[in-house]
Amino acid sequence: MLRKFQASELVILFLAIALIFVSEYYYIFLKDHDRAIFIGLWPPTMLVLLVYINLKKQQ
Numbered sequence: 001m002l003r004k005f006q007a008s009e010l011v012i013l014f015l016a017i018a019l020i021f022v023s024e025y026y027y028i029f030l031k032d033h034d035r036a037i038f039i040g041l042w043p044p045t046m047l048v049l050l051v052y053i054n055l056k057k058q059q
Contacts, residue, residue, distance in 0.1 A: 002021075009050060009054075011048075012046055012050050013047075014044075015046065016042075016043035016046045016047055017043070019039055019040075019042050019043050020040070020043050022039055023037075023039040023040035023043075024036070025044045026039060027040075042051070
C-alpha cells in the first residue's frame with residue numbers, strides 16, 4: 001500500500017500524525033491549551049495542501 005505514495009507525501013503524512021500527538025501532549029500533560037490548539041491546526045492544513053498538490057498533478 002505504501003508503494004503508491006511518493007516519499008514527499010509520506011513525509012507530510014507522518015509529520016501530520018506526529019503533530020497530532022505533539023498537540024495532545026501539550027494539551028494533556030503540559031496544560032498549554034493555546035499552544036496545543038495552535039499546533040493542532042497544522043495537520044489539517046498540511047493534508048489539505050497535500051490533496052491540492054495531488055489534484056494539480058492529475059490535471
